[in-house]
Amino acid sequence: MTSTETARRPDSGRVPPGAGRVARVMSSRGLALFSETIVVSLAVAVLSIPAVTALPALAAGSAHLRRHVEGESDSLAELGRDFLRALRSGWVWGVGAAAAFAAISATLTSPLIAGMPGGEVFRWVSAVLGAGIAVILLRAAADWTPACPSWSALIRGAADRSRRDLTGTLLLLLALGLAGVVVWMFAPLMVLVPGMLVLAGRAVVGRAQ
Numbered sequence: 001m002t003s004t005e006t007a008r009r010p011d012s013g014r015v016p017p018g019a020g021r022v023a024r025v026m027s028s029r030g031l032a033l034f035s036e037t038i039v040v041s042l043a044v045a046v047l048s049i050p051a052v053t054a055l056p057a058l059a060a061g062s063a064h065l066r067r068h069v070e071g072e073s074d075s076l077a078e079l080g081r082d083f084l085r086a087l088r089s090g091w092v093w094g095v096g097a098a099a100a101f102a103a104i105s106a107t108l109t110s111p112l113i114a115g116m117p118g119g120e121v122f123r124w125v126s127a128v129l130g131a132g133i134a135v136i137l138l139r140a141a142a143d144w145t146p147a148c149p150s151w152s153a154l155i156r157g158a159a160d161r162s163r164r165d166l167t168g169t170l171l172l173l174l175a176l177g178l179a180g181v182v183v184w185m186f187a188p189l190m191v192l193v194p195g196m197l198v199l200a201g202r203a204v205v206g207r208a209q
Contacts, residue, residue: 033199036068041195043076047083048194051102055094055137056086059144061198069202086144090151097137104130135162135172142201168204175200 040061047057060083068074087094107126113119139158140151148154162169179193 033069036065036074037195037199038192039076039195040065040079040198041192043079044194044198045191052091052095052098053083053087055097055141056083056090058138058141058194058198058201059083059086059090061194062142062202063145065198065202082146085146089148090144093151093155097133100133101130104133131173131176132162134176135169138172138175138197138201139168139204142198142205165204168207171204171207172200 043064044057044061047060048054060079063082064074064079067078104126107113108123108130113123116122136155136158139161140154143154143158144151175197179196182196183190183193
């Protein structure tokens with residue numbers, strides 16, 4: 001065999017350049033974070049079934065994701081314990097949040113509102129109010145830790161940061177918009193929305209620290 005033929009023969013033992021890159025991505029922490037986000041999303045979705053428990057469930061999911069990123073214990077049992085802690089201290093806020101979003105959803109979907117004078121304006125005001133409440137609650141849930149003494153202080157702090165950190169607020173609004181698009185495109189993907197929102201909230205909190 002000539003040297004030219006040897007040079008042209010493919011090297012069966014050589015790893016394609018793209019394969020090494022794929023292997024690095026597949027073994028990176030990014031993939032681990034992605035899979036943990038899915039776990040958190042499913043757990044939060046199940047814990048949020050009663051609706052009034054959605055806010056404590058988001059707080060527990062955010063605490064779980066923070067522990068995972070920081071290399072602390074991130075078992076599902078710990079997530080469940082965090083959920084019970086957040087529920088005991090913040091059930092009133094959970095009920096209030098569920099009631100507020102039920103009222104806003106009814107306003108946005110009710111045909112009676114559309115027939116009222118100024119009904120469309122009222123709908124837009126309700127949508128903006130709902131988005132603002134959602135941003136504040138996402139920030140509060142992302143900031144929650146088992147050591148938090150009061151959900152009231154947490155909500156007030158989140159409202160203040162939402163006003164001062166406009167970039168973070170816009171990022172959370174974008175996350176909410178993308179979540180809405182995902183559900184609109186394929187409703188069963190709703191179970192992945194909690195993880196998306198938890199990840200967005202933790203990213204905004206981490207960005208501000």
